[in-house]
Amino acid sequence: MATHNEGINRSDRLSAPVPRRRLVELLLGGGFLATAFAFFYPVLRYLIPPKASDLGSDSVVAGHVGELKPNSGKIFRFGARPGLLIRTASGEYRAMSAICTHLSCTVQYRDDLRSVWCACHNGMYDLNGRNVSGPPPRPLEVFEVQVRGEEIHVRRRREA
């Protein structure tokens, strides 16, 4: 630079303010960055919805004995999600998740087909929740059923 050739004293005077200015810029810029962080961090956290405390227990009363005729089914609430309780033609109780594994529609029991059917894309499951035809990629989650007195209890199967 030209100023460097004009004498040491002068170049000193000219170059000295530069690092000072840089420090000020650094402090100011750092301050703004910290402010931006303090601003956006709570907002981002705020946008994440809190976990719903809906699944109070792993077991619910899905219905009462005598409520279902043989060869019929009903939807019950399993926490925040629907479950399907079926009474087979032989009178046996079965329970499974009612959320289709394809695109999460709610399935229903078809007494004419004696199987579980999803109306959205014609997916079909058998009474053990296995996907037998149509687009569903996986079987439905099957729950344990226990009849205690008048109540039909449905429980999520414990992973072994």
Place this chain on the structure above:
Amino acid sequence: MSPLRNAQKWLDERLEWDDLIAPLRKKTVPKHHLSYWYFLGGITLFLFVIQVLTGILLLLYYRPGANEAFESVQYIMTQVQFGWLIRSIHSWSANLMIFTAFAHMFSVLFLKAYRKPRELTWVSGVILLFLVMGFGFSGYLLPWNTLAFFATKVGTEITGQVPVIGKPMMIFLRGGEEVTGATLTRFFGFHVAVLPGLATLLILIHLLLVQRQGISVPPKLEVEWSRNPAAKREMKFFPNFALRELMAWYVALGVLGALAAIFPWNLGVKADPFVPAPAGIKPEWYFLFMFQTLKLIPPKVWFIDGEVLGVLAFGWIGLVWLLLPFFESDDPAHPKPWITGFAVIALAYVAGMSVYGHLAK
């Protein structure tokens, strides 16, 4: 050429951006010992933007309705991460915004910035102040707590005192004869749709007028500068004034953040229409001077109801206030002294009555 310059050129070729911002480049701000008062309008605008942003965030979780509103605000305050902070900022910013709007108005009044040709800027500003108070009144009810419930009851009842149109207006505001969940639904609609739309439109008009007419100079300086143009001092709006304004916003943000974090806003107790009003019930501070006045007026003045008299008086003063610039003289050397006197009395009255209302049992 740097990518930034390239992008600027690309946009400019399509939008003729340079023509759009040319007036901003030329814009100047008068420089004198009272220039600091020019910041207040900008700070109010900044707080309004904060209100819009935090308001949108609150809408993600808030649910209007007598059975849900209180619970949803409680949910925001206790379950949602930083929900208490967002709500506190919204409440604090609302109060600060009303304060800075009042301060801006009085500074404009005392600097006589409302004079010709800026009458319409004043009118749009006063309407904006009324809208801001409407925001405060409608937003106050939304958490559906006891204080808000009774404040709304009293406030809408006062509206009902206006002769002839009062009763229908009250029923319109309440969505029925009483303050119920229907009132909450209406106030929610006013607060998040009607008022923001109107306010945005008026702010644009207000800013456009400020932009077209430039910033006013107090009359004494105006006379002095027109006699001796060499004495005139001004600074460029961009970047000189804009950077100073930005710093003012930064300070405002700091104050707001500190207030919201150190004094989080209360939620109170859920409103119950069938419990008596708690003792010492008062409206928000910016309505206090009117509330206190109505309390002091005797029930019967001659043959008119005291309440009716108060409401009519405030309506009349509000109208005069709105049209104040049209009474001012066009000559900056001889402004009308009664307007300044009126402004001083108004400020003293509002401040005095607010303090009195705050201290009164």
